[in-house]
Amino acid sequence: MNTGALIMKTPAKPLALIAVLKAVAGKESALKEALSALVEPSRSEPGNIEYTLFEARDEHGTFYMRECFKDQAALDAHVATPHYQQFAAASGEWLAEPPQLIFLNQVSG
16 A cells, blocks of 8 residues: 555645834834835735735834735745845834734634
8 A cells, every 4th residue: 555645745834924113203204115115016926925014003103014925935035035125224224123023823714
């Protein structure tokens, strides 16, 4: 009996996260513009599932980027893109603190 035929490779689960980005006082608009510029090129990446920008209603200048990628390799490819690298290089002047990355496990269908 060929038991190898019964072994199925489990597909990689999507990798979801929320990035929390807080602007330096007076740089809220600049950060919003820079983050907004990431949305469309990030959405067009092959492994991207979602890339959506939010601003907290009660915390002006606090932004949340909800991101989902096909797998870790897709996230790694995203971080290596020119548009992300350009943002990362310039973000120090807009960010009050390093971004907080919250990685998520999906629990519902």
